[in-house]
Amino acid sequence: MRQHVTEKVQSYQLFSLVVFFELGTTIVLGNGIHQARQDAWLANLLGVGVGLLLFLVYARLYLRYPALSLTGSLQKICGKPVGWILGLVYVEYFLYLAARDLKDFTRLLQVGYFPLMPIAVTASFMLLIVIYVLTKGLEGLAGTSFVFFIFFSVMFCTTDVLILLFGEVKPEQLQPVLENGWRPVFQTVFPLMLTFPYGEMIAFTMMLPFCRNQPRKNVKTALWGILVSGLVLTVTVILDIVVSGVDISARSSFPYLITISQVEVGTFLQRLDVVTILVLIMGGFFKIGVFLHAAVVGAADLFGVHNPRKFLLPFATVVLVTFLTMAESLMEHIQIGLQIVPKYVHLPLQLGIPLLLLIVDGVKSRTKKQRSAGENFS
Amino acid sequence: MPKYQKWFRRWFNNPKQQEDSQEKQSSVELLPVYPSIQDNLTFLKNAFGHSSDLQIQELTIGKSPTVRIGIAYIDSLVNADKVMTLIKDLLGKELTQPNETHPHSHVRDWIKENLTVVGDMKEIRDWNRVSKMLLSGHTVVFVDGTNQAVSGDTSSVEHRAVTEPKTQIATKGPNEGFTESLRTNISLIRKRIKSPNLRVKKKPIGQVTRTDVALLYMEGIANPKVVKEVKKRLENINTDKILDTGEIGEWIEDQKFTLFPTLVSYERPDSIVSHLAEGRVAILVDGTPYAIAVPVTFLKILQSAEDYFMRYDLASVLRLLRIVAFMISLYGSAMYIALTAFHQEMLPTSLLISIGAQRQGVPFPVMVEALLMEGTFEILREAAVRAPRALGQPLAIMGAVVIGETAVVAGLVSPIMVIVVAITGISSYVAPEAAVTITSRILRFGFMLISGVFGLYGILLVTIAMVAHMQSLRSFGVPYLAPISPLVWSDLKDSVVRLPHWMLSNRPHELKPQRLWRIKYKVGDRVEYDD
Numbered sequence: 001m002r003q004h005v006t007e008k009v010q011s012y013q014l015f016s017l018v019v020f021f022e023l024g025t026t027i028v029l030g031n032g033i034h035q036a037r038q039d040a041w042l043a044n045l046l047g048v049g050v051g052l053l054l055f056l057v058y059a060r061l062y063l064r065y066p067a068l069s070l071t072g073s074l075q076k077i078c079g080k081p082v083g084w085i086l087g088l089v090y091v092e093y094f095l096y097l098a099a100r101d102l103k104d105f106t107r108l109l110q111v112g113y114f115p116l117m118p119i120a121v122t123a124s125f126m127l128l129i130v131i132y133v134l135t136k137g138l139e140g141l142a143g144t145s146f147v148f149f150i151f152f153s154v155m156f157c158t159t160d161v162l163i164l165l166f167g168e169v170k171p172e173q174l175q176p177v178l179e180n181g182w183r184p185v186f187q188t189v190f191p192l193m194l195t196f197p198y199g200e201m202i203a204f205t206m207m208l209p210f211c212r213n214q215p216r217k218n219v220k221t222a223l224w225g226i227l228v229s230g231l232v233l234t235v236t237v238i239l240d241i242v243v244s245g246v247d248i249s250a251r252s253s254f255p256y257l258i259t260i261s262q263v264e265v266g267t268f269l270q271r272l273d274v275v276t277i278l279v280l281i282m283g284g285f286f287k288i289g290v291f292l293h294a295a296v297v298g299a300a301d302l303f304g305v306h307n308p309r310k311f312l313l314p315f316a317t318v319v320l321v322t323f324l325t326m327a328e329s330l331m332e333h334i335q336i337g338l339q340i341v342p343k344y345v346h347l348p349l350q351l352g353i354p355l356l357l358l359i360v361d362g363v364k365s366r367t368k369k370q371r372s373a374g375e376n377f378s
Numbered sequence: 379m380p381k382y383q384k385w386f387r388r389w390f391n392n393p394k395q396q397e398d399s400q401e402k403q404s405s406v407e408l409l410p411v412y413p414s415i416q417d418n419l420t421f422l423k424n425a426f427g428h429s430s431d432l433q434i435q436e437l438t439i440g441k442s443p444t445v446r447i448g449i450a451y452i453d454s455l456v457n458a459d460k461v462m463t464l465i466k467d468l469l470g471k472e473l474t475q476p477n478e479t480h481p482h483s484h485v486r487d488w489i490k491e492n493l494t495v496v497g498d499m500k501e502i503r504d505w506n507r508v509s510k511m512l513l514s515g516h517t518v519v520f521v522d523g524t525n526q527a528v529s530g531d532t533s534s535v536e537h538r539a540v541t542e543p544k545t546q547i548a549t550k551g552p553n554e555g556f557t558e559s560l561r562t563n564i565s566l567i568r569k570r571i572k573s574p575n576l577r578v579k580k581k582p583i584g585q586v587t588r589t590d591v592a593l594l595y596m597e598g599i600a601n602p603k604v605v606k607e608v609k610k611r612l613e614n615i616n617t618d619k620i621l622d623t624g625e626i627g628e629w630i631e632d633q634k635f636t637l638f639p640t641l642v643s644y645e646r647p648d649s650i651v652s653h654l655a656e657g658r659v660a661i662l663v664d665g666t667p668y669a670i671a672v673p674v675t676f677l678k679i680l681q682s683a684e685d686y687f688m689r690y691d692l693a694s695v696l697r698l699l700r701i702v703a704f705m706i707s708l709y710g711s712a713m714y715i716a717l718t719a720f721h722q723e724m725l726p727t728s729l730l731i732s733i734g735a736q737r738q739g740v741p742f743p744v745m746v747e748a749l750l751m752e753g754t755f756e757i758l759r760e761a762a763v764r765a766p767r768a769l770g771q772p773l774a775i776m777g778a779v780v781i782g783e784t785a786v787v788a789g790l791v792s793p794i795m796v797i798v799v800a801i802t803g804i805s806s807y808v809a810p811e812a813a814v815t816i817t818s819r820i821l822r823f824g825f826m827l828i829s830g831v832f833g834l835y836g837i838l839l840v841t842i843a844m845v846a847h848m849q850s851l852r853s854f855g856v857p858y859l860a861p862i863s864p865l866v867w868s869d870l871k872d873s874v875v876r877l878p879h880w881m882l883s884n885r886p887h888e889l890k891p892q893r894l895w896r897i898k899y900k901v902g903d904r905v906e907y908d909d
Contacts, residue, residue, distance in 0.1 A: 010864055010865070012865055013863070013864075044594070109835065113721070113833070113834075113835070114720070114833070114835070117832075122832070122835065125832060125835075125836070125839065126839065127838070129839045129842060129843050132843050132846065132847075133842065133843060133846040136846050136847075136850045137850075140846045140849065140850055141846070143846075143849040143859075143863045143864075144842060144845050144846040146843070146863050146865070147849065147859065147862065147863050148842070148846050150862070202416060271723070271724045271725065271726060273723065274721070274722050274834065275726050277721075277835070278834070278838060280840070281834075281835060281838045282841065282842075285839065285842055323637055
C-alpha cells in the first residue's frame with residue numbers, strides 16, 4: 001500500500017521548510033539592527049536580493065545535475081578523490097553549522113527563558129527530538145514544517161497586526177535614512193547577512209534532488225521561500241525600529257520580544273511574549289534539523305550507505321560534543337562567529353567552491369563540446 | 379511485514395505449540411456422509427461428544443416403500459416451531475412415485491423440493507459441512523441409503539432489538555444503532571443503500587469461535603486497491619477468537635505502536651453508510667454492535683455523524699470547537715504547569731498574584747499537584763464507568779466533594795488546579811470517538827511530565843515530534859493528516875469546517891475513489907443516478 005504515498009517532498013512543504021530555515025532564530029534577533037541601525041530594513045532588502053542571487057548559483061549547479069546532491073555533483077565535476085574529500089569537508093561543515101546553531105539557540109533560550117537550565121540539557125533534548133523527526137526522513141521534516149508553517153503564519157500575521165494597531169508606532173524613527181551613507185548597510189550585507197542566513201541555503205543542495213521531480217519548479221519554490229522569508233525579516237525589523245526605537249532594539253538581544261511586549265489590548269490581551277519563544281524554538285528546530293539531515297544524507301552518499309538513518313545517532317553525538325567544546329566562553333563564541341567564521345569558513349564554502357564548481361563545469365562541458373565537434377569534423 | 383513484528387512473533391511463539399494447534403486443526407472431518415443413517419447418527423453423536431443440546435430423531439416416512447430418515451439439530455440454536463412444522467410436513471405428505479433405480483435419492487430430491495416451510499435448502503456431502511450447518515442453526519436431514527444429506531435453515535438466535543446507540547450519541551439524525559446480530563446490522567445498512575453495488579463479503583475468522591466477519595464496500599466507488607488490501611489483511615488474521623471489532627482492528631492496523639487510532643468503530647448505521655458512500659470499506663463482526671470503517675484520517679475521526687445533518691454553519695463551528703477542546707484536553711494542564719513553574723512573566727500580574735496566594739500552603743510543586751489531580755480524576759472516571767448503575771450517583775457526588783472541596787480545604791491542591799483539571803477532563807469527552815479520548819488522556823500525562831521539566835520548550839518540541847509521528851502514520855495507505863499534509867485544497871471543504879452540501883461535489887481525494895464526483899452538474903439535465 002506504500003505506493004499510495006508520494007514519498008517525495010511536495011513543493012509547498014519545501015517552501016515552508018525554506019522559510020523556517022531562513023527565519024530560524026534570526027527573526028527574533030532583529031537581523032542587522034545592531035550594525036545598520038535604522039537602515040536595517042534597507043540592509044535586509046538588499047540582503048534578500050543578494051541571497052536570491054547566491055541561491056541562483058546553487059540552483060544552476062543543481063539544474064546541471066538534477067539527480068545529484070552537492071556531494072554527488074562535487075565528485076562528478078572534480079573527479080572522485082578531490083570531490084570525495086570536498087564532500088567530506090561539506091559534511092563536516094554541516095555538522096559544524098548544526099552545532100553552531102545549537103549553541104546560538106540554547107544561548108538565546110538560556111538568556112531569555114531558562115536562566116537556570118544547563119544548556120547541555122536543553123541541547124540534548126533538542127537533538128533527541130531532531131533525531132526522532134529525521135527518522136521519518138526528509139518527507140517527515142518537510143511535512144512537519146508545513147503543518148507548523150500554517151500555525152506560524154496565523155500567529156505571525158495576528159501578532160504583527162496587533163503590534164501595528166496597539167503598539168506605539170512612530171514611523172519617524174526610521175529617519176534619518178542613510179545617516180552614515182551606504183557603507184554600514186553594505187557592511188551588514190557583506191559578509192554577515194550574505195553568509196547568515198542566506199548562504200546557509202547551501203544545505204538545501206543536499207535536499208533538492210529528493211524533492212518532486214521537477215527541478216525548475218523546485219528551484220522556483222526555494223526562491224519564493226527565500227523572498228518571503230526575506231520580506232518577513234524586513235517587516236519584523238521595520239516593526240522593531242518603529243515600535244521600540246533603534247536605540248533600545250540595538251541594545252537588546254531580543255528586539256522582537258521588546259516590540260511584542262508593547263502590545264496591550266485593554267487588560268485582557270497582553271503578554272504576547274509567548275509568540276517569540278514559540279517562533280524561536282520552531283526556527284531553531286528546523287534549522288538544526290536541516291543541517292543534520294544534510295550531513296547525514298551527504299555521509300550516506302559518500303560512504304555508499306543505503307540507509308542514511310544509520311548516521312543519525314553518531315552524527316548527533318558529534319554535534320553535541322562539538323557544541324560542548326566549541327568555545328570556552330560566550331564572548332569567544334560570538335567573536336568567532338562574527339569575525340573568523342564568516343571570512344574563513346563561510347565565504348569559501350558557501351560562495352567560493354560553488355562558483356569554482358560552476359566555472360570548472362562550464363569549462364569542462366565546453367571543451368567536451370569542442371572536442372566532440374572537432375571529432376565530427378575530422 | 380515490519381522487522382520488529384517478525385521478531386516479536388519469533389520470540390513469543392513457541393514453535394512446538396504452533397505445530398500442536400495445526401495438527402488439531404487438520405483433523406477437521408472431510409469425510410463423506412455415510413449411506414447408512416445408523417452410521418451417520420452414531421458418528422454425529424460421537425463427533426459432538428454426546429452434547430445434550432444435540433437432538434436426533436429417527437422417523438419412517440412414506441407407506442410403500444418406506445424410507446427411514448434421521449433429523450438432527452441443536453435445540454439451543456433453532457426455532458422449535460420451525461422444526462416441528464418441518465417434521466409434520468415430512469410425516470404428513472405422501473411420497474410420489476418412487477424412482478425404480480434409485481429409490482433413496484428420489485426421496486432426497488423430494489424432500490428438497492417439498493419442504494417449503496424452511497428456507498435455504500442445501501445438499502450436503504461431507505461432515506465438515508454437516509457440523510457447520512448444525513452450528514449455524516440449520517436442521518440436517520439424513521436419508522437412509524444415500525450419501526447426501528439435506529439441510530434447511532431453522533435458525534433463531536436470541537438477540538437484542540434495534541435500539542438507540544449507547545456510545546455514539548447524536549442529537550440529530552436517525553436513532554437506530556447496530557445490534558449484536560450481523561444479519562440485522564447488514565439489513566440496517568442495506569435499508570439505507572438501495573443499490574446493487576453494495577458488496578457484502580463474509581468470512582469466518584477464528585479457529586475456535588469461527589465468527590462471521592463481513593466486509594462491505596461500494597463497487598465502483600471504493601478504491602479496489604484498498605478493498606484488496608483489507609481483504610488480504612483479514613485473511614492474514616491468525617487467532618482463535620474474535621468477539622469484537624476491536625480485536626480485528628488490532629490485527630489489521632498499519633502501525634501497531636501508536637497512540638493515535640488509525641481506524642474507528644461506529645455504532646450508528648448512518649455513519650457507516652456515509653463512509654461507504656464516500657468510498658471507504660466497512661467491517662462488521664457477528665456478535666458486536668460496533669463496525670469499523672477504514673481508511674480514516676485524523677480529522678475524520680474528530681467529526682461526528684450529525685455534522686452532516688445540521689446546518690453547515692453550526693456544523694463548522696462545532697467542528698472547530700471540537701478541535702479546540704482536543705487541544706485543551708492535550709495541553710491544558712501542561713500549559714498551566716509551564717506557565718506557573720517557568721514562565722510566570724507571561725501571566726497577567728493580577729492572575730499571577732492570585733495563583734501565588736492560592737498556592738500558599740500547598741506542599742507540592744505544580745507538576746506533582748497536577749499529576750495527583752489528573753490521576754485522581756482518571757481513577758474516579760474509571761470507577762464511575764465500571765461501577766453498577768446504582769452506585770454511579772454516589773460516586774459522582776463523592777468525587778465532586780472529595781476533589782472539589784475537601785482537597786482544597788485540606789491544602790493538598792490549589793483551587794485553580796481543580797478548575798484546570800476539570801476543564802481538561804471535560805474537554806477530552808467532546809471528541810465524538812472514544813479512541814481519540816484515550817489518545818488525549820494518555821498523551822496529556824506525557825505533556826505534563828515534559829512541561830514540568832522543560833516548560834514551553836518541552837511542550838513545543840514534543841508537539842513537533844508528535845506532528846512528525848502523525849504525519850508519518852498511514853491508514854491503509856492514506857496519509858493520516860490528509861487533507862492538511864499532504865495538502866488537498868478541494869478536500870479542505872469538508873475537514874476543519876464543513877461547507878454546504880451542494881459545494882461538496884467530490885469525494886475525498888485521499889481515498890482515491892473510483893468515481894471522484896458525487897455530484898454532477900449538467901445544465902438542463904435531470905438528475906441521473908449511476909449504479
